[in-house]
Amino acid sequence: MRRVFGSVRARAALGATVVVAVALVAAGVSLLLVLRSNLTGQTDLRAEVAAQNVASQVALDVPFHKLDLPDSDENPVQVVSEHGKLRAASDDLEAVTGTATTAVHPVASKADHDHDDDDPPRGEVSHDDARFSSGTATVDGDTADYRFAAVEVTNGSDDTLIVYAGAPLTTEESAVSSLRGAMLVGLPALLVVVAGVTWLVTRRALRPVEGIRREMAAITASEDLARRVPEPRSHDEVARLARTTNATLTALEKSVDRQRRFVADASHELRSPIASLRTQLEVGAAHPGLLDVEGAVADTVRLQELAADLLLLARLDAGERPGAARIDLGELVSEEVSRRQTGRVPVTVHAAGGLEVEGSRGQLARVIGNLLDNAQRHARSGVEVSVRQRNGRIVAEVADDGPGVPPGKREKIFERFVRLDDARTRDEGGAGLGLAIARDVAHRHGGTLTVGDGAVFALDLSAARSQDGPGVRGAR
Structure with a gap:
């Protein structure tokens, strides 16, 4: 089970199914509530119409035993006094709940002239909204749920009566039950379809990923890095x-x-x-x-x-990573040159003071030393070194008057263990690592090392930030 639901396809299908299920359940419940409310409103309207019809007859002083009452199955009716005494009821009404009284047999009529200010005038039906309640009624032995509307009326004898008329909830219950049944059948089927479609779509979408995984596993097993996914x-x-x-x-x-x-x-x-x-x-x-x-x-x-x-x-x-020490590049160049004054050719230095960079002093000294050794090895009569500021950066250039480097080989010389000519013998030219180390160190310090025309090697580094912000310190 854990393996099944551990796959992306299973989780995607399960997630989509859960989301759709929640959405459908919420929509279904909302639909049922709206449908029930609408049908209840229609039922209340039918009950109120029936109650208003009977109340109009009472207002015209039609005797209780001669009232034209609607069919008991459709609209069971009670006419009740203000004190809860039943004055008239549908003939087939056997029991009732949800009204002012459960009585179904009328009692003798007696005048009752206790009126409230809210009672309608003599001979009129109340214009206020009818009151509604839910209950049951038993007609000819059949009990069903009803909605009752209560309407007040005052007859010609100045007696205030309340007419209760009911309307069956059969239509509402049938419609709600049918919709609920359809949802209980359709919802699981729809969820199965959603889960299946999500599974298939996800499987198709992830098929290339499985191909990538298989190829990566094959590459790992064969150790053949020339293969591609x-x-x-x-x-x-x-x-x-x-x-x-x-x-x-x-x-x-x-x-x-x-x-x-x-x-x-x-x-x-x-x-x-x-x-x-x-x-x-x-x-x-x-x-x-x-x-x-x-x-x-x-x-x-x-x-x-x-x-x-x-x-x-x-x-x-x-x-x-290199250090973050502040280094005066001009002073560093002068130190490295002084160590090589006994070299094959002299070295001339043109370096301004106060041009500082950040990094590892030992590694940058290695770069300058390798460039000087390379220049002295190939120079004919002399080497010149300059340190200056250019476009907000510090540039150290080492130039010799040797034959220079052909344009097509200016990148190759920075590869490891590379010697370009016979002059770079194993005894004189070293192992071919000096320039490779110099470029790697320059890159680690966020700079560049390039070679141009005339055998000029240029080391370009970012200027050290001053105490007040980015920039270069002035000359001391």
Whole structure:
């Protein structure tokens, strides 16, 4: 049972059925009440007409025993004095309830001249609205429900009398009973139809979702991320779900492929210095005099730097967020340049003070250092670095007078383990991770890193917000 009602189709069918049932029950009850009210009003009108007819005769001093009373089955009548004494009644009336008296046999008439101010004048029928009540009447042994209308009248002898005339509720009860029976039969049938139609429509609407689920289960079981879920031709939510799922699978496939390539490239890059270091140590162990200590140290340093680069990339891929420290980018550039003054070519710095950004000092220093190392490696005679404000942002540019980067390869150089030319040997050019790390760090800081004509690398970062709001601090 839990499995059946745990499905979307079952819940949708049940919910729709409950809502329709509540609506139909409310509408049915309202319809029954309105019908009963209308039929009761018509019955009251018939009873009042009969009472007014008899009251008119009483007002004309027609003797009680000569009153022209309507048929007892249709309109049983009582004429009662103000003191509750029966003066006249229908011949076949055997019992009655709901009127001023249950008597059905008239008593001798006696003048009664006690009048209230509200009594009608002599010889007239009351013009006030008739009073109505419900009761029963037994005529020729048959008891039925009636509505009684009471009308006051004063005869020529100044006696005030009340005429009760009834009208049967048979028509009302029959109509209400028929409608109630029809509703009791039709409502369940209608609910069954609603539940069935909802089930079928929901099943048809969710059929593409089931196809998506099966394909996702197959993809999970086969681990084949090249597969895609079927996309319906419709333009509804299910089609958008399928397209989003395929887009997610595409991104996941690219991510997994990138990760695999990264692991393969990292393994290849690590294997070379480890093998070289092992060879040197084995030679040194066999022939201590042949041990190349400087080469072993160099391989160890290179291995350490590569491991640090791989660790930083792993942290960036894991979504590590940079800090929120305020950093003077000009001072940071000057510090990194001073560490490289013994490089192959000189570096000239043009940096204004007070140009601050927010982020991780260590990671931004890594970016500047990688750009400087790359520029010094390819420059012919010198490197220039500038830090300035442009359009509300802080831009650091590193330019060298080397051959530059061909336009078609300006994005490729930011890929991991990429070397474009013979000059970038494994000994001189590193593992090909420096620019990839620099761009990833720039993106993590909400900036960009691009390369333009003339081998100019531009690091574009948001300016740090001042104490009084967004903006850049002035020069100190």
